[in-house]
Amino acid sequence: MSGGTVDRARAMAAPLGRPALAAAAFVVLAAVFFAVIGRNPLAMIGVVLEAAAGDSYAIGESLVRATPILLCALATALPARVGLISVGAEGQFYAGAIAGTGTVLSMLPTPGWTMLPLMLVTGALGGMVWSLVAGLLRTGLQVNETISTLLTNYVAALLVTWLVYGPWKNPASQGWPATVEFPAAARLPALFDSRVHAGLLIGIALAVVLHLVLTRTRWGLVLDVLRSNPRAGLVAGLDFRRNALIVMALGGALAGLAGIAETASIQGRLQSDIAGGAGFSGFLVAWLARNHCLRIIPLSLLVGALLASGDGLQMFAQVPSSVTLVIQGLLFVAVLLVNGWLDRKRPA
Amino acid sequence: MHLQLRSMARRFGANLAVDGVDLDVAGGEVLALLGENGAGKSTLMKLLYGVHRPDAGQITIDGRATRIDSPRDAMASGIGMVFQQFSVIPALTVRENLALAHASTPWFTGRGARRATAGLAPLAAIAPEVPMDARVSSLSVGQMQLVELAKALQQDPRLLILDEPTAVLGDDEVRRLWSLIRGFATRGLAVVLITHKLADVTACADRVAVMRRGRVVATGAARDLDANDLLRTMVGERDLAAPSTAPLPADAPTRVWIRDLSARGPGNRIDGVDLRIARGEVLGIAGVSGHGQDVLADACAGVLSPDAGEVIVDGETLFAPRQREPRAGRVAYIPEQPIRNAVAPDLSLALNLHLDRLDTLPAIPDRRRLEADARALLTRFDVRPADPGMAAGRLSGGNLQKLVAARELRGAPALVVASHPTMGLDLAASAFLYHQLFALAQAGSAVLWISEDLDDLLRHAHRIAVLHRGRIAGVVPADQRHRQTIGAWMTGHADAEAA
Structure with a gap:
């Protein structure tokens, strides 16, 4: 393609913006995919839209799915502000669920009003401690944080499995591996008569606060310098280790909060696989948003809606719900394509 | 080789980097291209080497109009260039770097380059003491530059362009480079030495061309030129009082x-x-x-x-x-x-x-x-x-x-x-x-x-x-x-x- 065509296309694309272009590419890719599996693309896209946002129930389910993704995306974006690539939101999610569940179980059978705040705080602390393992390995021993967070994810997930099959198993649940049901005192308040809970509002508020802190404060500038050039940060007397540990800890707390909120308010008990990939979806959302906290909000809602539409696809279109994972993958491919195309260097 | 550049011009955005330059270089002579940062020296030479394309102008080599669209064209026309930014690969050895740059080395060489013998002669000739099997990252800057120079010499160029080669060198290394450059000229090569140091001119140039703001403002034989005149030509009418340190009192605490x-x-x-x-x-x-x-x-x-x-x-x-x-x-x-x-x-x-x-x-x-x-x-x-x-x-x-x-x-x-x-x-x-x-x-x-x-x-x-x-x-x-x-x-x- 000649440079002129690219320039013209770029000029045309500018007012539409990247999101519109990415959305268009996504619809095309999804249509091709549906055609390949022998379905009418238009009808299927209609089903996806219907299942994601067709009525108040569908919208509610989309928001339910979006909530943990939003918090996990923030948990990924924070370490990225000093250049750390953490894929540990999933494990921190589980660690938060474990710590918070421990608090709830220890306060049974006489739950009081203190249960909810204590549960949330210990949940956040659980995620924080889990994240700090990777943080300390990185700052103390130069262990690559991407690998260590990835591996500790498995440890946390298996720890949950062990707990719900063993010490924390509800004796009344027969074969079903799960803890006892949480009391109502451990639930976050629900919004608009749906399963959506206050965790969504907490997540949105945190995203806005984090955005302001990262872009307006001195500390945000310090993080920017450390990300841009750690060596220049060192020469300027900035402390990489301390700041790396702070963002890892805060990120872990956010994912831990997501974990305990999901456990207490949606599932109502701790059980295996409770994260359901929210940590990884969060990582992808953070990446799509280029670690920009405000952009994370709509993208989480979009990805949450896509995932929620999987149930609808299964019910109304008789396709396996795993199709939504393919669709999620296509979304990322679409964004990659559009970004790659728009960002590619002009020929010299 | 006899090279003629006529009316060369190149614009970057609003900036006319090279503004209608005529220049001649002949085999056996060293031309110093003198000027301040941003005077257009490097850009002019990159036009000649095919890194940038000129907006206007003509390149004539030995009487034939020549079109140079890429460094590959330039090499085919017998032009070699050593850039300010080195292109050696630090993680590889000297031998591997030279082998990979050599035209006879096939693309599928891979680790075979460790044992390669092709393309080593130029370095052995100009700097036999550089260890062939040392990693480039362990060499001094001066040695890296010699490897870079050897890479350019592999093509057996008839015109060699050196972009600010003395900027990164110590005293002894500079002297050695000067004598190498004189040696190239004696063997009949044309050499263009881009520099902003007068010492380079007096030490090894036959002719000087001074550039300022994209134009060649003076040319002449190196030995006829007065250092102060050259300086003034280079920087124009700005005040260039030499900075000086105040004498230090004997009892300074x-x-x-x-x-x-x-x-x-x-x-x-x-x-x-x-x-x-x-x-x-x-x-x-x-x-x-x-x-x-x-x-x-x-x-x-x-x-x-x-x-x-x-x-x-x-x-x-x-x-x-x-x-x-x-x-x-x-x-x-x-x-x-x-x-x-x-x-x-x-x-x-x-x-x-x-x-x-x-x-x-x-x-x-x-x-x-x-x-x-x-x-x-x-x-x-x-x-x-x-x-x-x-x-x-x-x-x-x-x-x-x-x-x-x-x-x-x-x-x-x-x-x-x-x-x-x-x-x-x-x-x-x-x-x-x-x-x-x-x-x-x-x-x-x-x-x-x-x-x-x-x-x-x-x-x-x-x-x-x-x-x-x-x-x-x-x-x-x-x-x-x-x-x-x-x-x-x-x-x-x-x-x-x-x-």
């Missing part, structure tokens, strides 16, 4: 004491360095690169924690093992390679100018005030463009150096550590930077100035200490009479002083 300092850096160390710098003194550190200069600079600026010893400023220990006081305002540091060591490339100029004093900003900094501060500094230090919101990484090398100088030299620091502060700067910018540096000294700062340019050190410093293998080989007053002694210390002949 010690301001900075680097006491018995030992430290280790990556692949480098200093061992028991003990230096006192008086109030107002400029102490030059000479030495062949790689003998601990970077470690000394980092340790004196508190970036590297020493193993032993201390840095005492105004009677107070600032840096020692397990002790590090904030340096902001007291110790100014211009490290080598600013893009790597002193600048956050994707952040704004305004932020980069506050990098050393972020902790003194209010918790929620006022961006407009930062930018206003920055704009004043950018103007004062002539950083171009003076746009506080622009990302620092988009500045040219010389302007980056000015940006770091603007940040570090603005206050009244007790100690200034400057490591190759004028590297990459042209004459006018260097003169300006020296003015700033020496004005600080005159106002009472102690200056530790690391350089490989012995002429500059001798001209401007009060005393010169020589660093050899991490130790101070000796300290003498900066005086031409000590040149021999300094040279001997630099190469490790400690006892030459008696001679």
Whole structure:
């Protein structure tokens, strides 16, 4: 393609913006995919839209799915502000669920009003401690944080499995591996008569606060310098280790909060696989948003809606719900394509 | 070969980088292309080498009009070029680098390059002492450049272009390069030597072409030209009074004491360095690169924690093992390679100018005030463009150096550590930077100035200490009479002083 065509296309694309272009590419890719599996693309896209946002129930389910993704995306974006690539939101999610569940179980059978705040705080602390393992390995021993967070994810997930099959198993649940049901005192308040809970509002508020802190404060500038050039940060007397540990800890707390909120308010008990990939979806959302906290909000809602539409696809279109994972993958491919195309260097 | 360039022109945006240049080069002669940073020397030669395409103009080689669209075309026409930015691969050995660059090496060579024998002859001819199986990353800058030169010679060019080859070299290395260049000319090669140093011209050029603002403003035989005339032609009508240091009073009190300092850096160390710098003194550190200069600079600026010893400023220990006081305002540091060591490339100029004093900003900094501060500094230090919101990484090398100088030299620091502060700067910018540096000294700062340019050190410093293998080989007053002694210390002949 000649440079002129690219320039013209770029000029045309500018007012539409990247999101519109990415959305268009996504619809095309999804249509091709549906055609390949022998379905009418238009009808299927209609089903996806219907299942994601067709009525108040569908919208509610989309928001339910979006909530943990939003918090996990923030948990990924924070370490990225000093250049750390953490894929540990999933494990921190589980660690938060474990710590918070421990608090709830220890306060049974006489739950009081203190249960909810204590549960949330210990949940956040659980995620924080889990994240700090990777943080300390990185700052103390130069262990690559991407690998260590990835591996500790498995440890946390298996720890949950062990707990719900063993010490924390509800004796009344027969074969079903799960803890006892949480009391109502451990639930976050629900919004608009749906399963959506206050965790969504907490997540949105945190995203806005984090955005302001990262872009307006001195500390945000310090993080920017450390990300841009750690060596220049060192020469300027900035402390990489301390700041790396702070963002890892805060990120872990956010994912831990997501974990305990999901456990207490949606599932109502701790059980295996409770994260359901929210940590990884969060990582992808953070990446799509280029670690920009405000952009994370709509993208989480979009990805949450896509995932929620999987149930609808299964019910109304008789396709396996795993199709939504393919669709999620296509979304990322679409964004990659559009970004790659728009960002590619002009020929010299 | 006889090369003719006619009416060459190239525009970058609003900037006419090369503006209608005519130039001739003949086989067997060395043409020095002289000019300041941004005069268009490199751009002109990149047009010839096919890196950029000219907007207008004609290239004629041996009477035939030649179209050069890529470096490949240039090589096919017998033109070789050594760029300022090296293209050797540090992780590979010298042999592998040469083999991979050689035209006869097939693309599927892979690790076979370890045993290759093709393409080694040019390096063996110009620098037999460079070890073929050493990794390029372990070579000195001078040796890397020789490898780079050998790569260009593999194509057996008839015209060789060298872009600022002496900018990164020490005294001995420069002399050797000069004699190599003379040798090429004797063998009939045409050589274009891009430079902004007059010494290069007098040492090895037959003819000079001076460029200013994209035009060739003067040409002539090298031996006929007067150095002062050349300088004036290069910089135009601007004032170029040579910067100078004020004489140091004999009773100037010690301001900075680097006491018995030992430290280790990556692949480098200093061992028991003990230096006192008086109030107002400029102490030059000479030495062949790689003998601990970077470690000394980092340790004196508190970036590297020493193993032993201390840095005492105004009677107070600032840096020692397990002790590090904030340096902001007291110790100014211009490290080598600013893009790597002193600048956050994707952040704004305004932020980069506050990098050393972020902790003194209010918790929620006022961006407009930062930018206003920055704009004043950018103007004062002539950083171009003076746009506080622009990302620092988009500045040219010389302007980056000015940006770091603007940040570090603005206050009244007790100690200034400057490591190759004028590297990459042209004459006018260097003169300006020296003015700033020496004005600080005159106002009472102690200056530790690391350089490989012995002429500059001798001209401007009060005393010169020589660093050899991490130790101070000796300290003498900066005086031409000590040149021999300094040279001997630099190469490790400690006892030459008696001679």
